[in-house]
Amino acid sequence: MKKNLLKFLPEIFLAVVILLILLPILKPGFFSIHDETHIVDVYEMFRSLSLGGFPPRFAPDFNFGLGHPYFNFYYHLPFYITTLFHFLGFSLTDSFKYMMGIAVIFAGVGFYFFSKNHFSSSASALGAAIYILSPYFAVDLYVRGGLGELAVFGSLPWCGYFIFKFVNNPGILKFVYLSISIYLLAISHNVLHIFTFPLLFGYGLTLILMNKEKVFKKILILTLGFLSGISLAGYYLFPALLEKQFISEYEQINLLDHFPFIKQLIIPNFGYGISHWGPGDDLSFNIGVFNLLSVLLIIILFKFLPKQKKILATFFLLVFIICIVLMNSRSYPFWNLNKTLRLFQFPWRMLLFTTFSTAFLAGLVFDYLPEKLKGLRKEYLFVFLFFAVVLTNIWYFKPSEHKTISDEKYLKLYFANRTTEGSGERKNLSPEYLNFAEDFIPPTKWQTKRLNDLPLNWVEASSAAKISYEKRDGFGYKVNIDTETDNDLVIYTTYFPGWSAKIDKNSAPVFPFSEYGIMRVPVEKGVHEIVVEFKNTTVRSLSNLLSVVTLIALILAFTAKKFKLI
Numbered sequence: 424m425k426k427n428l429l430k431f432l433p434e435i436f437l438a439v440v441i442l443l444i445l446l447p448i449l450k451p452g453f454f455s456i457h458d459e460t461h462i463v464d465v466y467e468m469f470r471s472l473s474l475g476g477f478p479p480r481f482a483p484d485f486n487f488g489l490g491h492p493y494f495n496f497y498y499h500l501p502f503y504i505t506t507l508f509h510f511l512g513f514s515l516t517d518s519f520k521y522m523m524g525i526a527v528i529f530a531g532v533g534f535y536f537f538s539k540n541h542f543s544s545s546a547s548a549l550g551a552a553i554y555i556l557s558p559y560f561a562v563d564l565y566v567r568g569g570l571g572e573l574a575v576f577g578s579l580p581w582c583g584y585f586i587f588k589f590v591n592n593p594g595i596l597k598f599v600y601l602s603i604s605i606y607l608l609a610i611s612h613n614v615l616h617i618f619t620f621p622l623l624f625g626y627g628l629t630l631i632l633m634n635k636e637k638v639f640k641k642i643l644i645l646t647l648g649f650l651s652g653i654s655l656a657g658y659y660l661f662p663a664l665l666e667k668q669f670i671s672e673y674e675q676i677n678l679l680d681h682f683p684f685i686k687q688l689i690i691p692n693f694g695y696g697i698s699h700w701g702p703g704d705d706l707s708f709n710i711g712v713f714n715l716l717s718v719l720l721i722i723i724l725f726k727f728l729p730k731q732k733k734i735l736a737t738f739f740l741l742v743f744i745i746c747i748v749l750m751n752s753r754s755y756p757f758w759n760l761n762k763t764l765r766l767f768q769f770p771w772r773m774l775l776f777t778t779f780s781t782a783f784l785a786g787l788v789f790d791y792l793p794e795k796l797k798g799l800r801k802e803y804l805f806v807f808l809f810f811a812v813v814l815t816n817i818w819y820f821k822p823s824e825h826k827t828i829s830d831e832k833y834l835k836l837y838f839a840n841r842t843t844e845g846s847g848e849r850k851n852l853s854p855e856y857l858n859f860a861e862d863f864i865p866p867t868k869w870q871t872k873r874l875n876d877l878p879l880n881w882v883e884a885s886s887a888a889k890i891s892y893e894k895r896d897g898f899g900y901k902v903n904i905d906t907e908t909d910n911d912l913v914i915y916t917t918y919f920p921g922w923s924a925k926i927d928k929n930s931a932p933v934f935p936f937s938e939y940g941i942m943r944v945p946v947e948k949g950v951h952e953i954v955v956e957f958k959n960t961t962v963r964s965l966s967n968l969l970s971v972v973t974l975i976a977l978i979l980a981f982t983a984k985k986f987k988l989i
Contacts (some may be wrong), residue, residue, distance in 0.1 A: 432547030432802070434535075436809050440552050441531045443813070447565065448524045453516040454822030456568025458698070461501075461864050462515050463837040464570075466830075467493065468502035469495055469509050475899050478658045478967065481898065481919070481957050487839045487874040488881075489941060490917045491864055496663045496670065499610040500578075501526075501570035504750060517832045522573075523564060529577035531555045534782060537580040539585040539733065542786045545805040552812050554580070557782070558693065558709040559774035561819035566695050568707065571612035572775060575619060576606040578749040579779060582623050586645070592629045595984040598651070605652020614766045618776060622742060624649060629738045632730055657971040661854055662963045669920060671866045672762070681769045682752035683708035689715065695823040697770065707819075708750075712889050713812050714781035718743060721739030728791060736787060742780040746847050837861075840879055852877050864867070869918055870940025872958050878915040884946075885911040892930045899956040904946060911936075912944040914955060923965065925954045 424732060440969065467482040471494060475481065482493035494502075501522050508518035531604060534554040538547035554560070560576060561567040582604045589597040625643070631641045653660060684702040688710050696705020711845060721736050728736060748754055750770050758764050789808065797821045834841045835853045857875075866873075880901070882892040888906035895901065900914060916922075918935040924944045925931060933955065936943035 431845065433544045433805065435546040437535060437551055437821075440556065440813060441528060443817055444527050444555060445904045446566070447820070447825070448527075450629060450825060452458050452563065452825050452827045453987060454521065454825050455695075456822070457566060458674060459571070459833075461568060461570050462519055463692055464493075464497070464507040464831045465518055466838075466841070467836070468506045472506055473681035474539060476898060476957075480662070480921075480963070482899065483843050484838050484862055485915060486866075487868075488572070489874065489915060489917045489939065491917055492666075492867070493864060495666060495919075496613075498612050499659055500570045500607060501574045501611070503610075503655050505570075511648055514830065515833060519568075519570070522570060523568075524920045526570075526573035526577040527555060527564065530560070530573075530580065533577060533580035533584065537584040537587070538783065538786045540584065542790045545801065545880075546786040546790040549789050549805060549808055549812070550680075550782045551612050552787045552809060553711070553713050554778060556745065556816040556820075557558060557711045557714055557778040557780050558691075558707050558816065559711075561693070561816075562707055564776075565820060565822045565901060569642065572615070574611035574770070575608065575615055575775060576778075578604065578611050579619065579623075582608050583626055586623060586627045586631060586648075587697055590627055590641055590645060593641070595980050598629075598644070598648055599981045601648040602651035602655055603972075604656040605649055609653055609656035613663060614658070614768070615772070615775070616761065617767070617774070620649070622776060622779075623737065625742075629734060633734050650704060651977070653956045654969050654973040655977070656970070657966045658963070659966075659970075661966040662960075666920065667768050667961050669868055671870070676768045678758055678765060678768070678770065679752065679755060679779050681771055683750055685751075688747070688750070693819050698771065706771075706806070710774065710777050710781065712815055713808075714778065717785035717788050720792070721784045724788065724791060728787075734792065736784065739780040739783050739787075741954070742776055743784075746777045746780070746881055749773050789888045790909050796800070867917060867935075867940050869935035870938070874937040874939060881915045883913050883967070885913055885943075902953040902955070903951070904953060905950045906946060909949050910948070912946050912953060913937075913942065914942040916941075916942055919943045920960045921957050923956055923958050926951050928952075935940050 430458050459826070468479055470483055471479040471481065479489055479494040479499065480492055481495070484489045485491040485493060486714045494733055496922060503657045504525060505518040505522045508521050509515060513521065531551050531554070534551040535547050538550045542550070563572045563576065582601075585597065587603045589601045591945070605623075608623075608744070611669070627645045628642065631638055634641075639657040643720065665980065680700040683704070687702060687704065691709050691712060694705040695708045698704050698706045721740065725733065725736060737807065749757065750773050754770070758767070786881040789805070792804075831843045834843060837859055839852055839854065839856050840849045841847060882890060882902055883892050884890055884906060885905065886906075886908060887905050888910050890902065891902050892902040900916075902912060904912060913936060918933065918940055922933045922942055923934050925944065926944075931944060931953075932946075935941070942955070944955065946953065
């Protein structure tokens with residue numbers, strides 16, 4: 424019995440570390456984070472899905488209730504998970520916390536299995552512990568509350584795991600698993616794709632070059648695996664890319680304010696404030712003591728490593744160096760090359776990738792170092808290093824404060840007229856909302872001015888007419904109008920491509936109107952029934968079709984292989 428427990432000691436230690444990290448999440452109540460607006464993202468995803476908006480694109484309650492095509496552009500995965508918890512009856516804050524907890528578990532367990540492709544159990548557990556105990560992981564978890572980046576932390580090692588399995592022994596089932604992992608990463612945090620996809624594809628190429636068998640064929644099937652995952656996420660990725668032209672181009676973030684100084688990357692520190700210009704940030708950019716030690720040791724040991732290990736070490740060292748260079752302010756011209764790169768906003772986000780690369784190097788060092796230090800028992804070294812890593816880093820993993828705050832309070836703060844009571848809509852404007860700028864929501868290109876109060880009527884005519892209407896939450900209106908002259912129906916909902924109208928069951932155009940970027944429907948004189956709905960554009964329809972076809976193909980391939988039909 425004792426021997427069996429010792430056999431699983433690395434896994435037991437890793438499970439304990441995960442539990443220690445989760446303790447503040449398991450505690451009742453909530454805690455302060457920078458990105459508390461993610462709470463309202465949870466609510467809006469819940470609202471959008473509840474109203475039948477799948478794939479979710481339009482958030483009906485932002486912008487003084489005018490709505491916004493928010494989820495046409497904003498990442499989905501963490502909010503799918505939080506929404507599931509909320510559907511099950513958990514509060515918004517508890518749903519948010521549980522998503523965080525899932526990210527921690529998936530990151531730790533995923534990195535362990537990813538590393539197990541290359542290292543022993545003890546080296547893999549140590550690398551996984553360093554991965555989830557790294558200072559930047561704590562920053563994302565208990566300082567920023569960055570759900571998107573946490574989702575990337577959780578999905579990135581699983582992508583690496585399935586890439587290894589697929590490249591080393593290609594097969595239909597492994598192709599399906601790889602596609603799904605790439606899909607989950609693709610809907611985790613869109614602005615990171617410019618680095619996550621090259622990192623993973625580069626890892627796959629490295630494995631192929633190490634093997635040297637059927638190189639061209641394996642590169643081709645790896646590419647197909649990535650394309651399959653991207654196609655599965657096409658319903659989200661392609662509209663986000665092709666329809667961003669309809670969103671105002673403005674920058675809230677000055678990129679130059681967010682390059683960390685070298686000493687900030689090296690010297691251990693931790694804070695709960697914000698990032699700003701200069702070396703005195705109140706936010707930690709510390710790479711981590713054991714992360715940096717792993718880099719130093721791998722450089723020292725490099726010439727002694729076996730050839731295959733040298734190739735892996737070179738790749739992950741190169742990733743680390745590129746990240747360090749891109750976090751230096753001298754790389755500003757690179758970030759300024761195009762608008763897509765500037766959407767990255769914070770160069771210090773590259774710490775996510777230094778964490779990933781250095782945790783892998785830590786496993787590599789641990790697996791090889793005992794071989795060079797004769798007489799040193801590996802299990803003793805493992806226990807010593809594991810405790811050293813935990814004691815050095817666990818103090819980062821605590822929120823600045825715990826607090827009790829209701830969902831109703833968040834709705835009053837961040838929505839004009841939403842409530843947890845009754846129909847979900849209050850008649851009067853929330854006074855607290857007036858202080859909320861909603862500056863995380865870029866306006867459409869047709870909106871140049873923000874409302875300062877709720878509309879008296881959500882639907883009105885530009886000239887005299889008799890009107891009655893049924894507001895179908897954020898996704899449509901049914902209007903009856905009696906007008907003695909040609910008129911314009913004005914609808915206080917944000918205009919965006921996809922809004923369509925039918926007048927007496929005949930298609931009619933919808934136009935943007937006024938500085939508020941709302942909608943106008945021209946109406947001829949007479950009595951009419953008008954239905955206004957938010958539908959898919961051609962881009963969205965084709966993207967949805969691509970995702971559905973890919974999903975069906977993967978299901979058929981999986982079923983056929985699983986039941987030995989092929």
